[in-house]
Amino acid sequence: MNAPLPSHLLPEIKQRELPVELIDALKARFAERCSTALVVREQHGRDESSYAVPPPAAVVFAQSTQDVADVVKLAAQYRVPVIPFGVGTSLEGHLLAVQGGISVDVSRMNQVLSINAEDLTVTVQPGVTRKQLNEAVKSTGLFFPIDPGADATLGGMSATRASGTNAVRYGTMRENVLALEVVTASGKVIRTGTRAKKSSAGYDLTRLMVGSEGTLGVITEVTVRLYPLPEAISAATCSFPSIEAAVRTTIALIQMGVPIARVELIDGNTVRMVNAHSKLGLREETMLLMEFHGSPSSVKEQAELVQELANEHGGQAFEWASTPEERTRLWTARHNAYFAALQSRPGCRAISTDTCVPISRLADCLLESIAEVDASGIPYFLVGHVGDGNFHFGYLIDPNLPHEREVAEALNNKLVSRALALEGTCTGEHGIGLHKMDFLVTETGDGAVDMMRTIKHALDPDNIMNPGKIFSW
């Protein structure tokens, strides 16, 4: 059961009517690729967040940039919202049609347009997913490292400035998108950059669009950086006597500049859920799950150094996943932690947190928050991209018990306040969407949000691009 929107978000709910002439025009232009069937609209009116909002009035399945431009032009003419949709994996209510309008599904725009292996770049349509992309470039010896867990689309990952497990070494979408093609609010098609690795040519429209959550335009092409597949990869798990010990190990290795590719924290409780879900026999203690990339000797060097650091903090039982199959099994289990947790409490919903703090503040932020959630009695999972200072609690609430949701929201509020006091952010990688609009103001101050709003008003004066998200109009 999805919850009603909290009252402070109600002002964003202003369902705009979709005029019959607009529906007619869309049907004339797109025929069966424009659907008003309830089941299709409902599929496009939700994401992984848990609020009940009416679905969009129509869904258009775009197959080209021209399709997107044509939808946006019609929407602009009638001043109705346009909400880009990839595969629906966003977490913060980005896809909810709070003001009605048209969902533009770009999942059929899934062509890999050009692989430029010699430049370590690739250009794709926005509906290409990260797994599809890695499959497509496999034969070149290159890979795309950004991995938010879900098999999200490159368009969606760009729109939310996604990152994930490899970001500690390879950066986020912010660092890895080189250029975009975007349909603006007036239906114009622009390019935000070139394939050059660096540029000082005017305002950084690429970075402005990355993370703008569909509120400034619809992304119709994405050029990203690729990396040579490391000569050697090795993965290991290491168990720790406490979360603090695992976190202190992580802090030490980051401060020493170890170029670790992945370092993920999973608490003992979550390991138990993962074991049950993925039929694994991992030690049910706090664990770091790590991966090292490099030449055989540099991987060995990194691993030895990390083992030494872990030992100093009481880490033990370093276990190596030496074959690609074992590695895949471990990382799949890690990525399924979310579903494993949901399964651990049948019928529950997860409310995910996403704070990110400077690495030196990580222990403070995490340990106090764990004490709070333990005291609350709400079951939870805990995983973290701890090398970046980013971690996620998932509060596993019974949606039929409003009290649990309130407790979970209160816990998240306290966590965010703590992270902000420690010079961190309310969202490391999920975005603001609907749920974190108040946090954004607290985090950046009115002045910065005013600047964002001024840009939005200028670029989208009729507020048709995914309205009601990030900040109030």
Next chain:
Amino acid sequence: MNAPLPSHLLPEIKQRELPVELIDALKARFAERCSTALVVREQHGRDESSYAVPPPAAVVFAQSTQDVADVVKLAAQYRVPVIPFGVGTSLEGHLLAVQGGISVDVSRMNQVLSINAEDLTVTVQPGVTRKQLNEAVKSTGLFFPIDPGADATLGGMSATRASGTNAVRYGTMRENVLALEVVTASGKVIRTGTRAKKSSAGYDLTRLMVGSEGTLGVITEVTVRLYPLPEAISAATCSFPSIEAAVRTTIALIQMGVPIARVELIDGNTVRMVNAHSKLGLREETMLLMEFHGSPSSVKEQAELVQELANEHGGQAFEWASTPEERTRLWTARHNAYFAALQSRPGCRAISTDTCVPISRLADCLLESIAEVDASGIPYFLVGHVGDGNFHFGYLIDPNLPHEREVAEALNNKLVSRALALEGTCTGEHGIGLHKMDFLVTETGDGAVDMMRTIKHALDPDNIMNPGKIFSW
């Protein structure tokens, strides 16, 4: 002798009057820190570019964010331009007061505000220079890698999205600025981010400001990333039988993913100038100047791999700079190439190019352009951050011979056209300023420039922040 502005830029010249009341108000607020002396104004009315434009009407030496905010508020009240000034090393006319106004000199805002060694971050005032910064953090075992050659300020480097020799490994200001404090066009003070390593919290105002060349606000604080000083550093030079051989070696090592820290091309002619200026005995042939960072074994591994690649392309005479002193001497010589070149033709001025192309296109772009400049008879220097596909010709013209300037401009036009056709950019790191406004339109198209202009109009409706730069109003 500086040249008059080319006629297509004349529309940007609209000297606005500075009302006497404003001067009085500035003098009342800043006393002797507000100067209208011609010599001071002239110092602040030029940069390393070569156009003759009247100086600003007044210069204010700011000592705090509040000072900057007060200048901007007064300027806003009277609608006169504000031009931020650091140490005057920009190359594209960024500092020229084409519409008159007030130069805000931030060089006295030169405090390192907080070193957070355990988080690998530092926050500085905008007048701190990169050498000063590295001196200040030296004892922590960390360093700031971005190195544009000149000892520029962090404010200026942020404003132009600078990079330089280390960018091939460590990225540019785009990747290394975490957060800014900015005084907006209305005199408000905003913060664009936190110290968290990553964030998805709303529009990326940090990246919007980085590279905006003072046209959207005055940067008053900069938080950047630091890196652990590598355990081992080694530098080497290698001579090549041709520029093509050096470029092909570079392309190969980038495509293999060698994490080289610096790889600079210097052509034989420029080596000769450098030898004369810096009293060195480098082989006067095309040369790659390289630096490797890492653990001792990884540095050794990288160096061996690069030697092998160089040998395959006919590279020879690998020479190692093993002591820090030798390294410093080599890099100082490289950084002085510009002055060495100026010295090689007494009285000349250098017109610098700054194209950047995808690495696979580098040989095409460079070799054809060399043939053109050789045919023209204009003396030149050639240096390049070739690992990024970025290189600079400096056409050494006699400013008293208008014909030479015309030839140089024509050569640059051809070079830029070629770089754009090869999916590159007209400016890898210098910025657009005054000189490349037309190139920006060609490169990004009207649509993208319109979007930049719309943002500018919204954030600075009276066009007081460094007007006449990047694009026409």
